[in-house]
Amino acid sequence: MEFHKIARSGQIPEGVVRRFFAGEVEIAVSRSDGEVHATSNYCSHLDCLLSSGKVTDEGLLCSCHGSVFDYGSGEPLCPPATRPITVFPVREEDGHVHVGIDAELAESAMRRRAVGARRLGDPAS
Template identity: 95%
Template sequence: MEFHKIARSGQIPEGVVRRFFAGEVEVALSRSDGEVHATSNYCSHLDCLLSSGKVTDEGLLCSCHGSVFDYASGEPLCPPATRPITVFPVREEDGHVYVGVDAELAEAAMRRRAVGARRLGDTAS
């Protein structure tokens, strides 16, 4: 697993969610109770940006439809989401935040719901 230095510690204040990149992978970084968390940036429900969400005591809240995801496991704690989001290992050292990414995590984080979805103009069979 390769760790990417993607932010300065001060860029992720308590209670804030921000978007960063670890190579090609879009990551939502948040800080809750002093601990930095890194997840994929897209909600598993309808691909809303989690970096537009909120830090709560329970987990990361998606601003679109109210799903909440566990910081440690990525599991949805509140509907409508039913699938987990990707969680990345994080290290905070010497004032910087490092996020661990390997091929499997990168693939999971970049997988989007819309990939197989019908598009406007498609007709039903």
């Protein structure tokens, strides 16, 4: 697994969610209780941007329909989402945030619920 420097620590203040990229991988990065969390940026319910969501005591709240995801596992804690989001390992060192990404995590994070009218798994997608 390769760790990518994606931000300065100060760019991720307590209680804020921000969007960053590691190559083509779009990541929602947040800080809760001093700990930095990194997940895929798309809600597993309807692909809403999690970087537009909110940090809560329970987890990352999607602003579109109110799903909440566990910071550690990515599991949905509150409907309507029923599938987990991708969670990345994070290191915070020397004033920078590093996110661990391998091919499997990258593929999982870039998988979207729908592409236009097609769904993943359809031959044309």
